[in-house]
Amino acid sequence: MAEALRPGAGGIGGLAQLLKEHGEAIEWDMARLWPGRSLLELYRGEMSWRELRVFLRYLPPDSATSRAIRGSSPDEEAWTLDRQLLASVVDAVREGTFAAVKLHGDPKKTGRLKPPRPIPRPGVEPEQKSNVIRFGGRHGSGAAQLAQVFGGRAANR
Template sequence: MDGALRRRAGGIRGLLRLLSEHGEAVEADLLRHYHVDLLDLWRGALTWRRLRVLVEHLPPDAATVRALRGQTPEEEFWTPDRQLLATIADRVAEGTYAQVRLHGDPKRTRRIRPPEPIPRPGVSARRPRNTIRFGGRHGSGAQQLARVFGGAPT
């Protein structure tokens, strides 16, 4: 279990601290993964040693592991496999965009914008370019430049 539990104090004292801080997550994980009720510890059907072994070998997606890592719900959602799937989807969209721009009719494809990446932690959205687009009419560029720099057009 990532070593997060192993870095804490061991033994019964460490398990008591874990249960006091994340008892609900431990209880949910024991039921979900092992079909063991945490109340069995107080009933005498579950030993402290067995509880330690079960908790130490919880899978990485277990609620206890996530609670020990201190992740936000959004970070919990973006597991490595979902990150890879989002990256693949972004690359496919970029490839499609490139194919359409390269092989499409220039008159029809010039207004097509590049695809935005799927929003996720660690991936920043594209910033809008600070380019001045001219309307194609004579003198329209001077007016736009004047607005950008706060002056009056000449």
């Protein structure tokens, strides 16, 4: 892992630099993923540099060391692929439920029902602009909106 995420760094010097920069994260991962071992063993001569290198190389992507090297924010780390997919499934179920209620419900009761908003995700801005074109009523005939959509001139201007 150290070699894949840090091109150009190698050998004991590269490991020593990695320890200086991310020693606490490495210590945390060792306590969590390699019970009974400690970084102190490296300095006492009870662990070889090779053992440390092998441990670091095969750390999982969600390890503290991997997150520290990537420099990712806690929000980004919280939204893993499985959580993104789960949020997509929940959004789809909510949209399907909305559609079923809207189609099969009493129009007097479901007339003002609004579609559900998707679960907020980091890095994804919610849509502000609606693409609904309204006809008649206080909003006008909608000709100006149609002209904007199709790039023409409204007939009632």
